[in-house]
Each structure stands twice: as structure tokens, then as C-alpha cells.
Ligand code: PEP
């Protein structure tokens with residue numbers, strides 16, 4: 001038996017088989033059952049084939065302009081078939097029974113340690129190529145895994161989660177009817193996730209430093225959330241004590257079911273209605289959204305339609321997909337965001353002559369500034385019209401709202417509205433009945449936030465996209481790890497911007513929601529309710545917990561908290577205040 005001691009943050013003693021979740025490596029690691037091995041191997045193979053197709057396409061494009069550079073991609077294509085890469089990852093999946101992402105990551109680490117030791121600088125530089133290729137394989141693996149809840153859904157009934165770090169938005173998606181407790185390397189008593197654990201009544205220990213490296217997936221573990229002890233491979237006596245104490249605990253399954261609140265809409269403890277919609281990337285996620293209790297779709301990122309390699313998506317195909325979604329959700333609203341792609345992604349398609357009838361997208365989405373989102377759509381009216389026509393044709397099959405991404409001012413909104421008008425007129429000429437569709441704007445560029453009052457005059461609704469807004473407001477590129485620590489949703493600037501946009505919408509009597517990741521963190525959402533927001537759109541897996549937290553919290557307490565927080569000076573102070581208050585507000 002091994003005993004690790006951390007900080008007990010949520011009382012209760014549970015035992016279970018360890019599931020390891022590593023977030024910092026940007027690859028989740030978890031133990032799979034033997035029945036799932038063939039599925040993981042298939043995912044790996046599909047990722048390889050998608051990567052191959054993408055590399056062949058890129059190589060072809062590059063060869064036309066810079067033939068000398070094409071060899072780089074030849075090298076990556078060769079590596080794709082190297083027995084040390086994908087086949088070795090497959091073997092890792094089989095022998096260690098881990099998910100494909102983790103196997104790929106592990107193989108990469110082995111590669112890197114070998115290359116780091118060689119003296120030849122040419123060979124050492126190849127690490128970059130391997131990293132690039134591994135990144136591509138992981139990106140293509142992500143395509144068919146939507147949420148950590150999916151990742152964690154194949155677990156046995158009694159698992160305990162051991163993580164390097166467990167962010168609240170991931171914690172909110174874990175199926176706590178199967179995961180009985182958790183322990184993390186990171187954290188303190190006021191760690192957001194610790195507070196959530198108490199609210200969920202899930203035993204938890206944090207601040208263990210290296211538990212995720214020292215505990216092996218599948219090992220039997222006892223977590224004592226009162227004393228802060230974690231026992232690995234416990235003795236019979238420790239196990240028996242755990243079983244006795246566990247029996248006295250209220251059932252977590254019951255607790256989580258309470259959290260899901262059936263189909264009831266979310267309401268605070270003092271009866272204020274809060275609208276919770278879902279953000280989805282794939283039309284199939286509609287089922288998960290409904291199941292999770294979403295009232296509607298607050299954001300469908302339509303560019304994921306293009307993420308599939310293969311044929312272009314033409315107008316009729318888009319129409320069928322949008323129609324399916326609208327019918328599937330009717331009468332609830334479905335907010336479809338027009339493609340949020342950038343110039344490079346589009347250029348790669350133009351060069352292949354694929355764009356006659358539609359758009360295809362092969363590469364990872366980026367968050368670069370430039371010709372992106374609505375700006376790009378406006379420079380390609382012939383392509384934008386295809387999407388608008390498909391949307392408008394589908395609109396009579398349900399409750400559609402169209403939202404434009406990356407808008408920086410009123411001019412763009414007017415141009416876009418004109419294009420919608422032109423598409424509607426053309427359809428009407430062909431005898432189609434086109435209902436009036438509400439048009440909204442994603443507020444995610446600071447200029448749009450500062451002109452939210454002007455935009456609100458001409459838009460039917462606003463939605464605050466804090467993922468981009470935070471990065472542009474704070475001038476922090478999240479991909480640059482030297483500054484990513486400055487990416488701070490609780491920066492006073494962000495809270496002020498949110499208040500400004502909410503007020504602008506209220507003055508013009510149009511709805512405003514918040515659809516960034518911030519909404520998936522129940523503590524942050526509580527504060528946002530205090531700041532006056534009443535509508536959120538979030539990843540489906542986070543909805544049940546958001547409802548549960550709201551039901552236990554009074555809106556007037558949240559308002560008082562928000563007033564106090566708005567007078568504070570730094571993100572650190574705000575966070576400390578929020579954590580202390582959140583603990584008091586939602587934990588009875
Ligand atoms: C956002 O920017 O907050 C948002 C919801 O959109 P995305 O994450 O797709 O940029």
C-alpha cells in the first residue's frame with residue numbers, strides 16, 4: 001500500500017479503480033476497457049488516413065509555388081507509415097489499454113527522447129517535423145471525440161479520477177454517477193474544482209503534486225476527502241473502513257440526477273429564470289444537447305461542417321443539414337453561426353478549385369486576426385450567398401437564428417444584412433417562402449463591444465464570445481505559453497466589457513447571451529448572473545451542473561457579490577472574493 005497526502009477539500013471516503021486524466025500535456029489519458037480497444041484502434045487508423053489526405057493536399061499546393069519545400073511534406077508522409085509511430089501507438093493502445101490520443105502522445109515522447117540524444121543537428125531538427133505530424137494526428141483524433149464526458153463514458157461504475165489538474169469546465173462534464181471521487185496534483189482549498197466537489201458531494205483531495213504520475217490507471221485507490229489521504233493498492237483494513245464510511249454517504253447518483261433536474265428550465269433559488277442553451281460543433285450533438293436539458297442551441301459552429309475531408313459541401317447538402325437540426329430542435333431555437341474560417345483555410349480550398357459550389361476546410365481552426373469570420377464571408381459574396389440561401393431555405397422548418405462571427409463594426413453588420421436580404425429576394429423570386437430570421441452578432445472583438453449600443457440598434461440579438469474577446473481585450477494569445485497565464489476571464493476589463501454589452505442590449509431591448517467557455521465554469525457563471533446576464537450557451541455536458549448550482553443560489557446574493565467584485569482592482573482579488581463567496585452561496 002502507498003499513501004499520498006494532500007489537502008482534503010470535500011469529505012467522504014470512496015474506493016475505486018483509478019482513471020488517469022492528464023490535461024496539461026494537451027492529451028487526455030484514460031484507461032479503456034478491453035471491449036473498447038478495437039474502437040480506439042479504428043480511431044487511430046482513421047486519424048492516420050485523414051492526416052495522409054491532408055498532407056497530400058498540402059504538398060500538392062506547396063509544390064506548385066515552392067517545389068523545394070514539398071520535400072518537407074514527403075518526409076512527413078513517410079513518417080506517417082513509420083512502424084515507430086502509428087503501429088507503435090496501436091500497440092500501446094492494445095497493451096496498456098489507453099486511449100489513442102495518449103498512445104500517440106507517449107510515442108512522441110519516446111521519439112523525442114531518442115532524437116534529443118543525437119548529436120547530429122539535422123536529425124535533432126526532425127523533432128519539429130514529428131511534433132507537427134503528431135499534432136495533426138491528435139487534431140484528427142479530436143474530430144470524433146466531442147467532450148470529456150464522451151471520453152469518460154465508457155467507465156466502470158466505480159472509478160476514481162486522478163488528474164494532474166481538473167478545470168471546472170472539465171469537471172462539469174464528468175459523469176459523477178460513475179466517478180466516485182477525485183484527486184488532483186494541482187489545487188488548494190479554494191481551487192474552483194474543490195468548491196464544485198463540495199457542491200456535488202463528491203469526496204476529493206487536491207494538491208497532491210505527483211499523484212497522476214505515481215498512480216497507474218486501473219490501480220485500486222481509496223480517497224479520503226476529510227483527512228486528505230489517498231491510499232494506492234490499499235490493505236483489506238483500509239478498504240473495509242472505506243466501504244463502511246461510503247455506505248453512510250448520500251448517493252452521488254441521486255445527487256447527480258437531482259442536478260440534471262429533468263427537463264425543467266434552470267431557475268435560481270429565488271425564482272429567476274436563467275436560460276441555458278448548448279454550444280455544438282456537429283449536428284449529431286443535438287441529441288446530447290437535448291439529453292443534457294438544453295433549452296435550445298445557442299451556438300452551432302457551422303465551420304465544423306467543413307472540417308471533414310472529402311467532397312465540398314454544396315448548398316443542398318448544407319440545406320439538408322440545417323433543416324435536420326431545425327426539425328430536431330423545433331420549436332426550440334437553433335442559432336447557427338456562419339462559417340468562422342480564416343483566409344489560409346479558405347485559400348487552401350481555392351487553390352484546389354473545389355469552391356465552385358461550396359467550401360471545404362481541412363486544417364485546424366485558428367484564432368488569428370485578419371480576414372476571418374464575417375469579414376472573409378463579405379469578401380467572397382458568391383460563397384457567402386450559398387450558405388445564406390441554404391440557411392434561409394431551411395428556416396421554415398424550425399426556429400432559426402443566424403449569428404455572424406468576428407464582427408468589428410456596424411458597417412459589416414449592414415453589409416451582411418444586405419446579403420441576407422439579397423439571398424431572401426432571390427429565393428422569393430423562385431417561389432420560396434422565406435420567413436424573417438433574427439440576425440445576431442457575436443461580440444468577440446473589443447471594437448464590437450465598445451460599439452455594442454450601435455450594433456444593438458441594428459441587430460436582433462447579441463451573444464458575447466468571451467473566448468476570443470478575452471484574448472483580444474487582454475492582448476494574450478492563448479497559444480503562446482509565455483503569456484497564456486495572463487488569459488484571465490476575471491480581469492476587471494473583461495467584467496466591465498460584459499457589463500457594457502449587457503447594458504447596451506438592455507437599452508435596445510434585445511436579448512443578449514454569453515457563449516464563451518466562461519459559461520461552463522459554474523463559479524464564473526454565478527458571477528455573470530450577478531452582473532445581470534440571464535442567458536448562457538455552453539457545452540452540453542456542463543448544463544446539468546450549471547442548473548444545480550443555480551438552484552442552490554439566490555440571484556440577489558449574486559448581485560451583491562457582483563457589486564463587490566466590480567470595485568476590486570485585480571483578477572487575483574476578484575478570484576479570491578468569488579471563491580470565498582461561491583463557497584458560501586452555493587454550498588449548504
Ligand atoms: C468565442 O469566441 O467565445 C466563441 C464562442 O467562439 P469560438 O470559441 O468558436 O471562437
Ligand code: MG
Pocket residue numbers: 405444465467468
Ligand atoms: Mg470566437
